[in-house]
Amino acid sequence: MAQMNMIDAIRSAHDVVMAKDPNVVVLGEDVGYFGGVFRCTDGLQRKYGEHRVLDAPIAEGGIIAAAIGMGVNGLRPVAEIQFADYIYPGFDQVASELARLRYRTCGDYFSPVTIRTPCGGGIRGGQTHSQSPEGIFTHVSGITTVMPSNPYDAKGLLISAIESDDPVVFFEPKRIYNGPFDGDPNKPAVPWTTHPKGEVPEDYFTVPLGIADIVKPGSELTIITYGTLVHVAQAAARLTGVDAEIIDVRTLAPLDVSTLADSVCKTGRCLIAHEATRFSGFGAELAATVQENCFYSLEAPIERVAGWDTPYPHAFEWQYFPGQKRIAAGIRKVMEAQ
Amino acid sequence: MTNRSRLHIPQPSARPGDEPDFSYLNLSPAGSVERPAADARTREIEHLSVELIRVLDDDHRAQGSWNPALEPAALQVALRWLLLTRAYDERMWQIQRQGRISFYMQSTGEEAVSIGQAMALRPGDMCFPSYRNQGLYLYRGSKLVDMMCQCLSNTGDMCKGRQMPIMYHNRDANIFSISGNLATQYPHAVGWAMASAIKGEDHISASWVGDGSTAEADFHHALTFAAIYQAPVILNVVNNQWAISTFQGFAGGERRPFAARGLGLGIPGIRVDGNDLLAVYAATTWAAERARRGGGPTLIEHVTYRGGAHSTSDDPTKYRPKDEWLEFPLGDPLERLKNHLIGEGHWSEEEHESVQAEMRDKVQVAWKEAQKQGTMTEGPYLDPATMFDDVFVETPQHLEMQRQQMLDLES
Numbered sequence: 001m002a003q004m005n006m007i008d009a010i011r012s013a014h015d016v017v018m019a020k021d022p023n024v025v026v027l028g029e030d031v032g033y034f035g036g037v038f039r040c041t042d043g044l045q046r047k048y049g050e051h052r053v054l055d056a057p058i059a060e061g062g063i064i065a066a067a068i069g070m071g072v073n074g075l076r077p078v079a080e081i082q083f084a085d086y087i088y089p090g091f092d093q094v095a096s097e098l099a100r101l102r103y104r105t106c107g108d109y110f111s112p113v114t115i116r117t118p119c120g121g122g123i124r125g126g127q128t129h130s131q132s133p134e135g136i137f138t139h140v141s142g143i144t145t146v147m148p149s150n151p152y153d154a155k156g157l158l159i160s161a162i163e164s165d166d167p168v169v170f171f172e173p174k175r176i177y178n179g180p181f182d183g184d185p186n187k188p189a190v191p192w193t194t195h196p197k198g199e200v201p202e203d204y205f206t207v208p209l210g211i212a213d214i215v216k217p218g219s220e221l222t223i224i225t226y227g228t229l230v231h232v233a234q235a236a237a238r239l240t241g242v243d244a245e246i247i248d249v250r251t252l253a254p255l256d257v258s259t260l261a262d263s264v265c266k267t268g269r270c271l272i273a274h275e276a277t278r279f280s281g282f283g284a285e286l287a288a289t290v291q292e293n294c295f296y297s298l299e300a301p302i303e304r305v306a307g308w309d310t311p312y313p314h315a316f317e318w319q320y321f322p323g324q325k326r327i328a329a330g331i332r333k334v335m336e337a338q
Numbered sequence: 339m340t341n342r343s344r345l346h347i348p349q350p351s352a353r354p355g356d357e358p359d360f361s362y363l364n365l366s367p368a369g370s371v372e373r374p375a376a377d378a379r380t381r382e383i384e385h386l387s388v389e390l391i392r393v394l395d396d397d398h399r400a401q402g403s404w405n406p407a408l409e410p411a412a413l414q415v416a417l418r419w420l421l422l423t424r425a426y427d428e429r430m431w432q433i434q435r436q437g438r439i440s441f442y443m444q445s446t447g448e449e450a451v452s453i454g455q456a457m458a459l460r461p462g463d464m465c466f467p468s469y470r471n472q473g474l475y476l477y478r479g480s481k482l483v484d485m486m487c488q489c490l491s492n493t494g495d496m497c498k499g500r501q502m503p504i505m506y507h508n509r510d511a512n513i514f515s516i517s518g519n520l521a522t523q524y525p526h527a528v529g530w531a532m533a534s535a536i537k538g539e540d541h542i543s544a545s546w547v548g549d550g551s552t553a554e555a556d557f558h559h560a561l562t563f564a565a566i567y568q569a570p571v572i573l574n575v576v577n578n579q580w581a582i583s584t585f586q587g588f589a590g591g592e593r594r595p596f597a598a599r600g601l602g603l604g605i606p607g608i609r610v611d612g613n614d615l616l617a618v619y620a621a622t623t624w625a626a627e628r629a630r631r632g633g634g635p636t637l638i639e640h641v642t643y644r645g646g647a648h649s650t651s652d653d654p655t656k657y658r659p660k661d662e663w664l665e666f667p668l669g670d671p672l673e674r675l676k677n678h679l680i681g682e683g684h685w686s687e688e689e690h691e692s693v694q695a696e697m698r699d700k701v702q703v704a705w706k707e708a709q710k711q712g713t714m715t716e717g718p719y720l721d722p723a724t725m726f727d728d729v730f731v732e733t734p735q736h737l738e739m740q741r742q743q744m745l746d747l748e749s
Contacts, residue, residue, distance in 0.1 A: 057562055093556075
């Protein structure tokens with residue numbers, strides 16, 4: 001085992017898979033010589049060469065489209081979109097082409113592309129470097145949508161994603177690249193060395209796609225969340241003293257319904273938290289799923305805590321971010337409901 | 339110049355009721371453009387994007403250094419493919435008009451692009467077609483019956499009823515799947531070609547878009563990536579003058595030819611008479627050789643004319659002169675190749691009529707065969723339960739549940 005932060009873990013996942021499979025190639029803006037603006041591909045070009053780690057022009061639609069073509073020709077491309085906020089020019093290629101290629105050709109053609117992209121706020125990124133657009137992708141049939149919350153999962157899930165023959169959009173919450181973040185920006189940063197999931201095997205291993213993780217068992221309330229808020233929710237639960245069961249969804253689509261449903265049926269109360277905007281957000285799907293599966297076990301209305309339905313404002317980041325206070329208030333509301 | 343800005347609204351040279359006017363087309367005499375070496379520097383051959391490469395002259399004789407000097411037998415075969423493509427289109431159009439398929443798109447008038455290029459490519463080369471490349475499918479081995487079954491969405495449909503008519507694919511023939519979203523396949527071809535080079539193979543790829551779709555971002559992504567990495571790809575713009583109701587000026591074709599779009603990136607552009615199968619073949623052979631020898635991409639503009647409606651849902655008499663095609667100075671690609679072969683003494687009106695009839699029969703036989711696998715009104719029918727397959731490699735739980743819900747309601 002080694003100590004890794006999420007960046008190390010993601011880089012290690014690339015390294016392990018590239019060593020194993022010569023068809024794995026990496027492309028994206030600044031990913032080659034420089035190793036990526038967040039350093040997730042640092043050293044890979046030196047190790048695997050310029051034909052396998054390609055610096056790409058600033059054209060997200062082109063990066064994703066070229067990756068699709070490469071995948072059709074037998075390669076296994078990993079495309080980095082520098083910020084999730086920049087992914088929209090490539091959305092047509094994801095929704096209209098990548099997601100449906102297997103379907104429209106009945107399996108005759110497919111392209112096993114993985115798109116990695118840093119998402120989420122809390123880094124003073126304003127509206128163009130803070131978004132969490134995962135709900136746009138979970139709405140597209142045929143896409144596997146993943147968001148890890150720690151280095152161990154990041155490596156294991158990314159290896160599974162790259163090896164999957166289905167296309168995967170892999171969101172990396174950049175606020176927790178360097179350490180778990182409990183939602184309090186005034187506290188000193190905590191490194192991953194303080195967290196058990198900062199221990200990551202150096203060799204090949206996988207974390208299966210499509211399986212949620214019960215981060216902390218509990219009996220009074222189920223908190224369903226993912227990404228950075230997995231850590232914020234734990235801190236918020238401690239703040240309230242409520243014995244919450246905290247579930248890290250990890251793979252948003254296809255969704256592990258039974259883990260969520262079993263938990264809420266057990267606790268009878270449910271709070272859903274994500275950083276993305278609330279209206280039509282992925283939390284709405286989670287709430288509907290819980291309601292369908294657990295209605296007669298519910299003792300209180302399902303509560304959602306999410307980003308406000310505004311763009312992510314630069315100066316009011318901590319009023320916008322669904323931090324401990326908001327999640328704690330949500331927990332109290334669910335617990336107090338009769 | 340005036341002392342204020344004003345918008346320019348492009349206007350076609352003729353509207354319904356007007357005399358067709360193709361004076362805007364810059365036409366070079368056949369044989370007047372020299373064929374450079376395949377490794378010529380782009381800056382030395384920029385004129386190829388403005389002039390028009392033509393081999394067949396007005397008397398149907400092959401002229402100049404672009405003459406590929408194909409054997410008469412090869413040209414007879416080419417003519418047969420052109421005739422088959424047209425016979426297929428004519429019959430499928432009628433079939434749609436009879437309400438027996440939901441939709442169809444003809445390639446009438448631009449068949450030489452698909453057939454000429456298919457002849458110039460190798461079987462291992464990958465094609466990323468647009469929706470007017472049916473000749474490409476036929477030439478590379480797609481069976482008429484299979485294509486008809488696709489249009490019928492019947493039990494023989496390669497797409498299992500998941501795609502509109504004409505959106506074929508053929509993995510065995512190395513032809514990609516047609517998308518209704520225009521130009522999306524263009525950068526795929528570049529990515530495919532990049533992979534070919536990464537793997538050290540000498541296969542190249544080719545893709546096609548219409549003049550209208552050159553306005554899409556995907557077109558520009560494709561050119562940019564192809565230029566940067568010098569991908570072995572042939573990027574074709576089939577300039578058939580019309581994108582549904584908007585003429586090629588609405589894609590920016592008024593001031594510079596589409597072939598010149600790549601010059602700013604150092605991609606050579608070739609403007610070719612798209613209705614001259616010999617010229618199309620020659621230009622493609624040149625570009626393929628260049629790509630295979632590490633010379634990178636070529637952009638080929640095929641100047642042609644959309645002889646039919648955009649699709650069965652379109653009525654071109656509402657926006658262009660009815661007889662415009664008849665006045666198109668580059669004529670009809672079938673007639674031109676036929677007249678060339680007759681002029682050379684390798685074909686006759688009788689042979690032509692006989693082959694035409696043979697192709698129509700082939701199409702008719704195939705149509706009868708295709709209908710046995712189901713029509714819109716008579717079985718056998720596709721199993722609707724299959725609609726949940728192939729969304730993912732393994733069907734996830736929620737889709738299995740939805741399949742069951744659908745089946746419960748249907749039973």
